[in-house]
Amino acid sequence: MKNNKIFIALFLLVSVFAACKKDKVELAGPTITGLEVGPENNKTAYPGTDIHIEAAIVAAANIAKVTLEIHPATDGGWEHEQEYTEGFAGQKNAEFHKHIDIPADAALGMYHIHLSVTDQQGNVTEVESQLEIKNK
DSSP: OHHHHHHHHHHHHHHHHHHHOOOOOOOOOOEEEEEEESGGGOOEEOTTSEEEEEEEEEOTTOEEEEEEEEEESSSSSOOEEEEEOTTTTTOSEEEEEEEEEOOTTOOOEEEEEEEEEEETTSOEEEEEEEEEEOOO
């Protein structure tokens, strides 16, 4: 009988601690939709002007940062990389809408655009697009 009481007491003690333990909940990674590059998504820019880039972001685990990278498809050319936290960090939903200046001396040609979102759990989602820098 004494062993049963000890067993029941231990069982209750373990049950209380197990019930109080918080499990880490893994939320789905961020999503990026509706990426638009240039006016009417024409994926074209001109040296000495700016390029409009827009997308909708949803992150169940809240946004930590948004990173935009533009680089040439081949060697040489203009490169741009910027990390954004202001207006994004801590948000579940955000509209990414930026106008990036294209230098007047930017090399003409094809470029790649990478837009990535990192949430506060460390999940990263990236979307890509093309961009052509050409003369008017």
